Amino acid sequence: MRVLPNIVCTALGIILLAGGMGAAHAEGTRTRTTTTTTTGTTTPTAAPNCITPTLDAAGEGRRAFVRMNCYSCHGGSGHGGTMGPSLVGVEAGEVGDAVLNGEGEGMPPFKGYLCANDIANLTTYLQTLGTGTEPTFMEWWIPNPTQ
Numbered sequence: 001m002r003v004l005p006n007i008v009c010t011a012l013g014i015i016l017l018a019g020g021m022g023a024a025h026a027e028g029t030r031t032r033t034t035t036t037t038t039t040g041t042t043t044p045t046a047a048p049n050c051i052t053p054t055l056d057a058a059g060e061g062r063r064a065f066v067r068m069n070c071y072s073c074h075g076g077s078g079h080g081g082t083m084g085p086s087l088v089g090v091e092a093g094e095v096g097d098a099v100l101n102g103e104g105e106g107m108p109p110f111k112g113y114l115c116a117n118d119i120a121n122l123t124t125y126l127q128t129l130g131t132g133t134e135p136t137f138m139e140w141w142i143p144n145p146t147q
Contacts, residue, residue: 050115054143055135061125062135063145064118068110077136078129088130095123 053060065071065078073084080086083106096119102109114122128134137145 050117053117053121055145057121057124058128058133059125059135059137059145060117061121061123062137063140064114064122065125066138066140068114073107076138077134078126087126090126092123092127095119095126 055063070084071078071081073081074087075081075084078087098107099114099119099122100109100111125134139145
């Protein structure tokens with residue numbers, strides 16, 4: 001009976017990934033290069049262009065967290081949601097690998113959709129969770145969002 005929850009979680013993860021990709025596309029400042037192979041599959045060949053930051057590292061990390069719909073699984077404040085675990089106290093070294101390559105059967109990989117500075121900023125943001133100093137805005141598309 002554990003198969004159905006895994007399928008549901010994976011399907012929801014794919015839907016959220018598609019939503020995050022659509023949001024990044026709508027932003028208009030990121031591009032993605034792809035190559036179509038002889039088998040007809042399309043694979044990314046270059047990371048998206050990084051946007052010019054307007055906030056500190058924690059703010060830009062919050063922007064990535066909201067833009068890529070991380071809050072849908074991990075909760076709006078990163079303290080855990082209906083599907084994803086709490087990210088409070090997460091080790092800095094675990095962030096990059098989990099975000100880029102996915103985690104277990106529930107979290108999809110975001111490789112090719114985030115820039116290297118997004119991973120560093122996201123790591124900084126996650127390290128502020130639970131300190132009372134973490135950014136809380138939801139309007140990621142505004143250059144200088146307010147708390």
